[in-house]
Amino acid sequence: MLAGRILIIYASYGDGHLQAARAIRDALQRQGIEASRIRLVDLMAQASPLLNEVSRRFYMHSYSKLPTLYGWVYDRTRPMKHDSLFGGWLHSFGKEKLRRLLLTERPDAVVYTFPVFAAPASRTKAYPHVPTSAVVTDFDLHCRWVHPHVDRYFVATAELKTELVKLGIADRRITVSGIPIKPSFAELQPNPQWYAKYGFPEDRPIVLVMAGAAGVMPDVPEVCEALLEDKAVHIALVCGRNETLAASLRIRFQHQLAETGGRLHLFGYVETIHELMAIADCLVTKPGGITLSEGLAAGLPLFIYRPVPGQEKHNALFLHSKGAAQIARHPQELSAAIRSLLHNPIQLAVHRQAARALGRSGAADTVALDILQQCLIMEEASSPTHY
Incomplete structure (x- = not known):
């Protein structure tokens, strides 16, 4: 039985990241995890409400009013590295907020449905390693999703898994789950x-x-x-x-x-x-x-x-x-x-x-079961051995 919480990090740039987060939450509850032990966090909105609103509006306007510009930026940054100047800047948002969440909530796992990993905050000396998963919510791979502090990747297709392997991610760390949706589609x-x-x-x-x-x-x-x-x-x-x-x-x-x-x-x-x-x-x-x-x-x-x-x-x-x-x-x-x-x-x-x-209607259950398995492995590894 898990002792702590599961954090699911999403962002409000469009509706899909929240929907995926809710689908995973519901799947965890179907596995017996109490609702009070699962927390959905819009990291950007909580860390900096004003910046989040400005950037969200900019995203929506550039996406709908200036789609060519949006596409150019997307394609130019698609192969970016996590430690590049731009990549590091993107992953820095919410760093302090996530650090406080980890220290106060003491989660057993952190799940991202949006690639804002706030990486340094998840590996502090004050808090041990927490299993971290990234759930890619498109049929395309932007390298913003690729980060060394992500333990598990859940992707929509075998093609995406192949791309991740080519980028150096171990095969065993990638699951072709599909994109999490409501169980009503089963x-x-x-x-x-x-x-x-x-x-x-x-x-x-x-x-x-x-x-x-x-x-x-x-x-x-x-x-x-x-x-x-x-x-x-x-x-x-x-x-x-x-x-x-x-x-x-x-x-x-x-x-x-x-x-x-x-x-x-x-x-x-x-x-x-x-x-x-x-x-x-x-x-x-x-x-x-x-x-x-x-x-x-x-x-x-x-x-x-x-x-x-x-x-x-x-x-x-x-x-x-x-x-x-x-x-x-x-x-x-x-x-x-x-x-x-x-x-x-x-x-x-x-x-x-x-x-x-x-179609993969059971994606949310696949993600939930894998996350719980990770938590169980971590719990067993941290338990004292009796002879």
Whole structure:
């Protein structure tokens, strides 16, 4: 039985890192770890609230308003070393906060779903070594994730494991777990009640369009208009927390909304997104690691619309290379690709199989069990030997 706590460190740059942290927390609780002994920490937000807010807003604006600049910075820093000037600066954030957390909480393990390792703080003389794990939340590897003070790496694919091995990380320290998602995606099957719950007919194709947690996918109105040209298609549009986007769409599509007899179903943030994915025939999305992992676990053909340079573009290209995703850059191109697939049952089945082949719905449990095993090994190593 573990005596201390487990710290899960995340960051609020997008929603995915928090979702992964929560999935791991829930998996630990399913293994019998009490909720009070698991602490989720937004390290940057707690260490420096003002700097966190400024940098978070800069990230969101550069990502959505200046994607070319964001992609250039991402690609230029992708091979960076942890001890480079820039790498060392990035990993210094939250150093003092983490040091205090380690000394006061005395955790048995530290898990990162965001690569801000605050490295020196985790190896102080005042506190012994704590098993440290990094859970990579994309299908692409930025070397910011690579650090000598990380004991275990959990990655989405065998290709990422190969990359880490080439960078000098021992094979035994890397687990191909997938990206942690909610357990509701395990063996997900359509439930007839969900069609009625969300107002969809069971005999019409459903295209699920997810604009992202912040609702920032571009050209959402134009995408909907192009999709609605197919009279058989119903659209489930999830706007996330972007209330402005939802309000503008309600005005623009007032005659096409489901409540007025149309085929456009509009949603805000959907906690039970697995239900919509289960009844959908395909998914249109921005290529965040969590949403893509959920779509793969649900066996959905993926359509990635205008991926921005950086990790999301690399995510899209990887899944496209595996036959699990198509990439479109214009609404009509997207609509034509979806129509072609929906009206070809054989190709639809092929794409579903490609998605399922990459899906790993049990990733959170894999991570949780490995972490607990590390803790057990450390506990046994520190226990006195009796003869």
